[in-house]
Amino acid sequence: MPAPDVDSSSTSAALPPGMVLGPDGKPCRTCTDWKSWNKIGKEKGKKGSKSNADGAAGGATATAAAGAAAAGAAVAAGTGSATFNYEAECPPDKEILGRATWTFLHTMAAYYPDKPSPMEQSTMKSLLSSFSQFYPCGHCAEHLRQEMKVDPPKVESRKDLSWWMCGMHNKVNEMLGKDVFDCNKIDERWRDGPADGRCD
Numbered sequence: 001m002p003a004p005d006v007d008s009s010s011t012s013a014a015l016p017p018g019m020v021l022g023p024d025g026k027p028c029r030t031c032t033d034w035k036s037w038n039k040i041g042k043e044k045g046k047k048g049s050k051s052n053a054d055g056a057a058g059g060a061t062a063t064a065a066a067g068a069a070a071a072g073a074a075v076a077a078g079t080g081s082a083t084f085n086y087e088a089e090c091p092p093d094k095e096i097l098g099r100a101t102w103t104f105l106h107t108m109a110a111y112y113p114d115k116p117s118p119m120e121q122s123t124m125k126s127l128l129s130s131f132s133q134f135y136p137c138g139h140c141a142e143h144l145r146q147e148m149k150v151d152p153p154k155v156e157s158r159k160d161l162s163w164w165m166c167g168m169h170n171k172v173n174e175m176l177g178k179d180v181f182d183c184n185k186i187d188e189r190w191r192d193g194p195a196d197g198r199c200d
């Protein structure tokens with residue numbers, strides 16, 4: 001099992017608040033939100049680093065992109081002669097990775113069979129178990145593994161899996177102080193779209 005990452009608050013190193021270190025002891029982009037990550041770029045910039053290509057980019061451009069990334073928008077930020085689109089061009093931070101992953105997980109649940117075969121149920125359990133080992137935000141994965149021990153995946157039907165996934169996501173929402181999602185709306189959000197047809 002991969003070693004969990006470490007929040008900067010638990011280390012004595014002079015790291016920006018919110019920065020998380022990966023198991024290799026280096027700053028972990030996929031465990032850190034862009035605003036915290038961006039602070040490293042600013043420090044690098046102060047020290048005269050020439051390159052900001054690793055996404056720890058300092059300066060106004062990256063800050064503008066950080067806002068876009070935090071809002072989940074693929075907004076172009078001016079870089080002088082060119083524009084750059086953070087979400088399209090840069091490796092994901094924790095927020096972008098999280099949104100993309102939840103999109104995949106909820107959509108996968110939404111299209112899971114109503115009556116899965118024993119083999120399909122077993123495959124889904126394996127997939128979720130493997131997923132929780134390799135999700136590239138270590139402390140997120142660790143939290144998920146703990147939750148899955150207490151509340152193992154429900155794979156007996158599409159509805160069971162969709163509601164279980166909704167519950168897992170809500171546990172993370174609650175932990176992060178976000179609104180809890182109404183699981184009665186799971187199919188509307190992830191499969192059917194709203195009744196007024198605006199997504200059709």
Ligand SMILES: Cc1cc2nc3c(=O)[nH]c(=O)nc-3n(C[C@H](O)[C@H](O)[C@H](O)COP(=O)(O)OP(=O)(O)OC[C@H]3O[C@@H](n4cnc5c(N)ncnc54)[C@H](O)[C@@H]3O)c2cc1C
Pocket residue numbers: 072094095096097098099100101102103106135139140141143144165166167168169170172173176178180181186189
């Ligand atoms: C498995 C996993 C574990 C994570 N653990 C952590 C963690 O420990 N710490 C951390 O800081 N971040 C964690 N994240 C990231 C975090 O959950 C968010 O993805 C990220 O903060 C971006 O949040 P968001 O508000 O943009 O929307 P998200 O929470 O990513 O949600 C995306 C969309 O899903 C819909 N939605 C929201 N809640 C539900 C629900 N319950 N059921 C169905 N649909 C819903 C909404 O329409 C929302 O816009 C984790 C992500 C994943 C995939």
